[in-house]
Amino acid sequence: MESVTEFSWLYDYNRLLPACKARQFSRSFRSLRHCNQSHAVAAQCIEISPDGNEKRSKEIDFEVIFQSCTSANFVKRLHALLVVSGKTQSVYLSTKLVNLYAIYGDISSSCGTFDRVPKKDVYTWNSMVSGYVRNGRFSDAVKCFYEMLMTSEVRPDFYSFPAVLKACGNLVDGTRIHSWVFKLGLECDVFIAASLVHMYCRFGYFGVALSIFNDMSFRDLGSWNAIISGFCQNGNATKALDVLDEMRLEGIKMDSVTVATILPVCAQLDDSLRGVLVHLYVIKSGLEFDVFVANALINMYAKFGKLADAQLVFDQMALRDLVSWNSIIAAYEQNNDPDSALRFFREMQSNNIQPDLLTLVSLASSVSQSKNHRSSTSIHGFVLRRCWIMQDVIIGNAVVDMYAKLGYIDSAWKLFEDIPLKDAVSWNTMITGYGQNGLASEAIQVYGMMEESKDITANQGTWVSIIPAYAHIGALQQGMRTHGRVLKAGHNLDVFVGTCLIDLYGKCGRLDDAMSLFYELPRKSSVPWNAVIACHGIHGYGGTSLQLFTDMLEEGVKPDHITFVSLLSACSHSGLVDQGQWCFQVMQQEYGIKPSLRHYGCMVDLLGRAGYLERAYNFINSMPLKPDASIWGALLGACRVQGNFELGKLASDRLFEVDSENVGYYVLLSNIYANVGKWDGVDRVRSLARERGLRKTPGWTSIELNNRIDVFYTGNQFHPQCDEIYKELEMLSAKMKSLGYIPDYSFVLQDVEEDEKEQILTSHSERLAIAYGIISTPPKSPIRIFKNLRICGDCHNATKFISTITEREIIVRDSNRFHHFKDGICSCGDYW
DNA sequence: CTAGGGTTAG
Incomplete structure (x- = not known):
C-alpha cells in the first residue's frame, strides 16, 4: 500500500506552480482552462510530479488517493484529476466522489457529481441518500429515495433503508417506506428493523416500535440502543430507562453508545444518583476514554450544577473535540459564571480548535450575562463573517437575545428582521426583549405580527413572553383573550404560564381571578407562590401575603430569595414593620439565604416609611454589601415622606456619588427642598439635572x-x-x-x-x-x-x-x- | 466503494 505521503505533492501545488508555468501545458490542461482554479492546478499537478519531470497521470491509483482524502478541497482536486484522466465514466469512482463530498459537507458538489453519473447503480443512490442525511437534508434524502424507486430500474437494498428511515425519523412519516421494506422482503435485517424501531419511537408510535422490536429474532446491542435512544428523543425518558433495565436483565452490557444516550436522560430526570452510578460503570468498564461519553458526562454534571465534577471530567480527557469545549463553555455559561465561560473560549482558541455555531450561542449568552457591552458587536461580527445567521436560526436567536438583554433593542430588531427562517423562539425572544426593556406596546405589536405569519404557531414560550407585556401595560381584555388561547393550546396548567396569568390578573386588579387560577395550578415550586404573595403586596394586603407565606410553608414548599423580596415589599407597603423584620431574620436563619441588595432595599423602605429613619440609616451602615443607588434612593424616598430634610440631604449626597443617571431621584430631592421652602435648592437640583444631561425614561x-x-x-x-x-x-x-x-x-x-x-x-x-x-x-x-x-x-x-x-x-x-x-x-x- | 443506534442548543 502506498502511503499518504506518496501523494503529498498534491498539497504542494503552490510550490510547483512556477515550474508548471515554465512548461508546455498538456492538451488536457488547455481543455480545462475555463474551469476553476483548483481544477486547473490539479491538472498541472498531473503534469508535474515531485521531481518535476515524471508524468503521473496514467498511473494514478485513485483508490489509494481516495483513502488519503482529508478535506472538501482535497476532494475537489481529486475530482479534477478524475476529469483530466477521463475516468468520469467510472460509476465506481464517481460514486466514491459523491460519498466523499458529502462526508466533507460539500453537499452541492456531491449533488452535482451525482447528477452526472451516467449509469447510477444502487451504491450511487445509497451514497446520495446517506449524504443528504449526513448533512441534515432529510426531506431531500427521502425525495432522492423515491426518485430511485420511481425513475430508475435500481431497487433499494439492505443499505438503502437505514439511511432513509433515519431521514424519515426527522420528518413526519415513514410508514410508506416501511411498506417498501415489506414489499422487498427486507424486514428481517437487523439494521433495518432497528432503524424502523428507532423511527417509530421518535414518532411516538411506541406500540408499533415495541412489536417490531419484540418480533426481532436476533437483537444486537445496536437494536437495544436504537429503541432506547428512540424513546429519549421523543422525550419519553422513563420508558427509555425501563427498556434499559430489560436489556440489563438479558445480560447485555451497555456500551459507549448506550451510556451516551442514557446520561442526558439522567440529567433530564434530575436523577443525579443514577447519573453517578452510570459514571462509576463508565470508569469500571473503561469507557471514560470515549469522547462522546466524556462529553455527555460534562453536560450531565453541568445540568446538575456540579461544575467541579464537570471540570474534573474535562481535565481528565486525553482527547478533546469541539463538543467537549462547547460543553465546558456551556457548563459555566448555564451556571452563571460567564467569566469562566469566556476564559475557556480563549483557551479553546489557543488550542487551535475552531469554534462552531453552538460555541457562539453559549458565548452570546455569556456576554449578555456579564454585561460585556464591548464584546457584543464582536460576537455579531464573528457570526456575520461566517454567514451563520443564514445557516441556523438558533444562532440568530441567540444574538438577538444578547442584544435585547444588553438593552440594544434596536440592534436586536434589525438582526431579527435579517433572520431568514424565523421560528417561534425567534418571535418569543423579540417579544420578551421588548417587554424586558419596558416597551410593552412594542412587544404586543410584535406578537400581533407573529400571529399574522401563518407558518408559526405560538408555544409555551410565547405565552410567557406576551402575558407579562399585557400585565405591564394593564391590557386585561387582550390578556384574557390570550388566556383563552392558552386554554385551547392546553398550557393552562403549566406552572410558568399559569404564574404569568396570576401576575396578569393580580396586576390588573383582579385578585379573585388570580387566586382561583392559583388553586388550579400545581403548587410544588415557589414560583406561583411568589406571584400571589407579590400581587397581594402591591394591593396593600400585606397580611394576606404573610398568610400565604405560612400556607406555603405548611404545604412544604421551600421559599427562595424572590419569595422574600415579595414578602418584604408587601410588609413595607402595609407598614408591617415587625413582621418584615421577622421575615428578614427567618430568611437568613432558617433558609440560609444571604440578603441581596434588593432585600436590603426593601428593609430600608420598610423602616423608613414607617418613620424609623434613624434605624434605616443605621441599617444601611451595618450592611455587608456596598449600598447602591436603590438603597440610598429608598432612604431618600422615606425622608421625603417623613419630611426629614437633614437626612434626605445626606442620603442624596451619597446617592449621587453612586448614581446620577436616574431622573426620579432628582425629582425626589427637588421635592424635599420644596417641602421645606428651600427654593434655591430646587433650582440647584434643576441645573444639576440639566448639566448632567440625564437620560429620561419616557413616562x-x-x-x-x-x-x-x-x-x-x-x-x-x-x-x-x-x-x-x-x-x-x-x-x-x-x-x-x-x-x-x-x-x-x-x-x-x-x-x-x-x-x-x-x-x-x-x-x-x-x-x-x-x-x-x-x-x-x-x-x-x-x-x-x-x-x-x-x-x-x-x-x-x-x-x-x-x-x-x-x-x-x-x-x-x-x-x-x-x-x-x-x-x-x-x-x-x-x-x- | 456504501449501512442502524450516541454527546452540545436559542
Missing part, C-alpha cells in the same frame, strides 16, 4: 377602554379626542383650584416659567389618561389606569381632588403598587 400611562389600550405620554397631542381631553382637564383644574389644590412645581425639572410648569403638570400622562377615562365612560364608574413609573406626587394630590369632584373611584397602578382613590383619599395612606 407613560395607559388605560383600557372597550377592549382597546390607549397609551398617553406627557404633553401627548396625537390622540383623536385630544381637544376634548384638554378641555376636560381645563375644567377639572378650575374646580380643583377652587377646592384648594395648589400645583407643586418641584415635580417639574425643566427650567421654564411658572405658567409653563403648570402646563407641564396638567399634561402629565396620568392626567391625560384620567381625563380620557372620564369623558369616555359613564358617570361615577370607576377608572383604572396603569403607569410604567411611579406616580408623580403632584398627580397623586390632584387625583384625590378629581376623585372628589367626579365622585369616581380612580385606581392607579404605578411601578410600585396600587393606589385606590375615593372621596379625596388614597389607600396608600400617608404615602405622600
Whole structure:
C-alpha cells in the first residue's frame, strides 16, 4: 500500500506552480482552462510530479488517493484529476466522489457529481441518500429515495433503508417506506428493523416500535440502543430507562453508545444518583476514554450544577473535540459564571480548535450575562463573517437575545428582521426583549405580527413572553383573550404560564381571578407562590401575603430569595414593620439565604416609611454589601415622606456619588427642598439635572377602554379626542383650584416659567389618561389606569381632588403598587 | 466503494 505521503505533492501545488508555468501545458490542461482554479492546478499537478519531470497521470491509483482524502478541497482536486484522466465514466469512482463530498459537507458538489453519473447503480443512490442525511437534508434524502424507486430500474437494498428511515425519523412519516421494506422482503435485517424501531419511537408510535422490536429474532446491542435512544428523543425518558433495565436483565452490557444516550436522560430526570452510578460503570468498564461519553458526562454534571465534577471530567480527557469545549463553555455559561465561560473560549482558541455555531450561542449568552457591552458587536461580527445567521436560526436567536438583554433593542430588531427562517423562539425572544426593556406596546405589536405569519404557531414560550407585556401595560381584555388561547393550546396548567396569568390578573386588579387560577395550578415550586404573595403586596394586603407565606410553608414548599423580596415589599407597603423584620431574620436563619441588595432595599423602605429613619440609616451602615443607588434612593424616598430634610440631604449626597443617571431621584430631592421652602435648592437640583444631561425614561400611562389600550405620554397631542381631553382637564383644574389644590412645581425639572410648569403638570400622562377615562365612560364608574413609573406626587394630590369632584373611584397602578382613590383619599395612606 | 443506534442548543 502506498502511503499518504506518496501523494503529498498534491498539497504542494503552490510550490510547483512556477515550474508548471515554465512548461508546455498538456492538451488536457488547455481543455480545462475555463474551469476553476483548483481544477486547473490539479491538472498541472498531473503534469508535474515531485521531481518535476515524471508524468503521473496514467498511473494514478485513485483508490489509494481516495483513502488519503482529508478535506472538501482535497476532494475537489481529486475530482479534477478524475476529469483530466477521463475516468468520469467510472460509476465506481464517481460514486466514491459523491460519498466523499458529502462526508466533507460539500453537499452541492456531491449533488452535482451525482447528477452526472451516467449509469447510477444502487451504491450511487445509497451514497446520495446517506449524504443528504449526513448533512441534515432529510426531506431531500427521502425525495432522492423515491426518485430511485420511481425513475430508475435500481431497487433499494439492505443499505438503502437505514439511511432513509433515519431521514424519515426527522420528518413526519415513514410508514410508506416501511411498506417498501415489506414489499422487498427486507424486514428481517437487523439494521433495518432497528432503524424502523428507532423511527417509530421518535414518532411516538411506541406500540408499533415495541412489536417490531419484540418480533426481532436476533437483537444486537445496536437494536437495544436504537429503541432506547428512540424513546429519549421523543422525550419519553422513563420508558427509555425501563427498556434499559430489560436489556440489563438479558445480560447485555451497555456500551459507549448506550451510556451516551442514557446520561442526558439522567440529567433530564434530575436523577443525579443514577447519573453517578452510570459514571462509576463508565470508569469500571473503561469507557471514560470515549469522547462522546466524556462529553455527555460534562453536560450531565453541568445540568446538575456540579461544575467541579464537570471540570474534573474535562481535565481528565486525553482527547478533546469541539463538543467537549462547547460543553465546558456551556457548563459555566448555564451556571452563571460567564467569566469562566469566556476564559475557556480563549483557551479553546489557543488550542487551535475552531469554534462552531453552538460555541457562539453559549458565548452570546455569556456576554449578555456579564454585561460585556464591548464584546457584543464582536460576537455579531464573528457570526456575520461566517454567514451563520443564514445557516441556523438558533444562532440568530441567540444574538438577538444578547442584544435585547444588553438593552440594544434596536440592534436586536434589525438582526431579527435579517433572520431568514424565523421560528417561534425567534418571535418569543423579540417579544420578551421588548417587554424586558419596558416597551410593552412594542412587544404586543410584535406578537400581533407573529400571529399574522401563518407558518408559526405560538408555544409555551410565547405565552410567557406576551402575558407579562399585557400585565405591564394593564391590557386585561387582550390578556384574557390570550388566556383563552392558552386554554385551547392546553398550557393552562403549566406552572410558568399559569404564574404569568396570576401576575396578569393580580396586576390588573383582579385578585379573585388570580387566586382561583392559583388553586388550579400545581403548587410544588415557589414560583406561583411568589406571584400571589407579590400581587397581594402591591394591593396593600400585606397580611394576606404573610398568610400565604405560612400556607406555603405548611404545604412544604421551600421559599427562595424572590419569595422574600415579595414578602418584604408587601410588609413595607402595609407598614408591617415587625413582621418584615421577622421575615428578614427567618430568611437568613432558617433558609440560609444571604440578603441581596434588593432585600436590603426593601428593609430600608420598610423602616423608613414607617418613620424609623434613624434605624434605616443605621441599617444601611451595618450592611455587608456596598449600598447602591436603590438603597440610598429608598432612604431618600422615606425622608421625603417623613419630611426629614437633614437626612434626605445626606442620603442624596451619597446617592449621587453612586448614581446620577436616574431622573426620579432628582425629582425626589427637588421635592424635599420644596417641602421645606428651600427654593434655591430646587433650582440647584434643576441645573444639576440639566448639566448632567440625564437620560429620561419616557413616562407613560395607559388605560383600557372597550377592549382597546390607549397609551398617553406627557404633553401627548396625537390622540383623536385630544381637544376634548384638554378641555376636560381645563375644567377639572378650575374646580380643583377652587377646592384648594395648589400645583407643586418641584415635580417639574425643566427650567421654564411658572405658567409653563403648570402646563407641564396638567399634561402629565396620568392626567391625560384620567381625563380620557372620564369623558369616555359613564358617570361615577370607576377608572383604572396603569403607569410604567411611579406616580408623580403632584398627580397623586390632584387625583384625590378629581376623585372628589367626579365622585369616581380612580385606581392607579404605578411601578410600585396600587393606589385606590375615593372621596379625596388614597389607600396608600400617608404615602405622600 | 456504501449501512442502524450516541454527546452540545436559542
